[in-house]
Amino acid sequence: MSARILIVEDEEPLTMLLRYNLESEGYEVHTAARGDEADTLIREARPDLIVLDWMLPGLSGIELCRRLRARPETMQLPIIMLTARGEESERIRGLSTGADDYIVKPFSVPELLARVRALLRRSSPERVSNLLSAGDIELDREKKRVSRNGKPVDLGPTEFRLLEFLMERPGRVFSREQLLDGVWGSEIYIDERTVDVHVGRLRKALNHGHAADPIRTVRGAGYALDDRFGKIEKSA
Ligand code: CA
Numbered sequence: 001m002s003a004r005i006l007i008v009e010d011e012e013p014l015t016m017l018l019r020y021n022l023e024s025e026g027y028e029v030h031t032a033a034r035g036d037e038a039d040t041l042i043r044e045a046r047p048d049l050i051v052l053d054w055m056l057p058g059l060s061g062i063e064l065c066r067r068l069r070a071r072p073e074t075m076q077l078p079i080i081m082l083t084a085r086g087e088e089s090e091r092i093r094g095l096s097t098g099a100d101d102y103i104v105k106p107f108s109v110p111e112l113l114a115r116v117r118a119l120l121r122r123s124s125p126e127r128v129s130n131l132l133s134a135g136d137i138e139l140d141r142e143k144k145r146v147s148r149n150g151k152p153v154d155l156g157p158t159e160f161r162l163l164e165f166l167m168e169r170p171g172r173v174f175s176r177e178q179l180l181d182g183v184w185g186s187e188i189y190i191d192e193r194t195v196d197v198h199v200g201r202l203r204k205a206l207n208h209g210h211a212a213d214p215i216r217t218v219r220g221a222g223y224a225l226d227d228r229f230g231k232i233e234k235s236a
Contacts, residue, residue, distance in 0.1 A: 003127035035059025108185030
């Protein structure tokens, strides 16, 4: 059973972006654009984690957080607070908000996903999958290990993240730009050719002694992990 995540955010483009990425990771995602609406949703069905914006119409994120902490059934509910850079984030540091973690906007999506995973691992370990597999390739997110056909594959940290990203979304074609955003984060400036270099290294390490190349180059488009190669399976 996948973890239920509630996104409480009134900026629709950000909600869409987060929903898309969290669903790609296999979570069940619900959204609310107002604080009071979120409060009602949480009373109806308790999520496993909340991504909560600080500034919201209806009821502020901080007030909602206080209310949740005051109720026994949501006292321990994991909350990641989103704050804007500047005054709010300065204030939140000095305040006991009750949130488990907070992240300052603008943030990179991989960073938020990592925080979500880390929090869920602590609160509901049975709901988080550490193991990804595709064909004869296995990737353990927690132990940072990769094997192919049972034999360990030695990867650098960037190649590991790149493979993890591709294995989470098998069959989907990603442009170099999308891979840069997803693997390196959008705040860092890196030449798109860097992607080719790391894909080359990943291929070399993965395919050593193996006939089939699981990474497909799509001319003029980008790269994909071949889904004919194997269906994704997630387990705890
Ligand atoms: Ca807001």
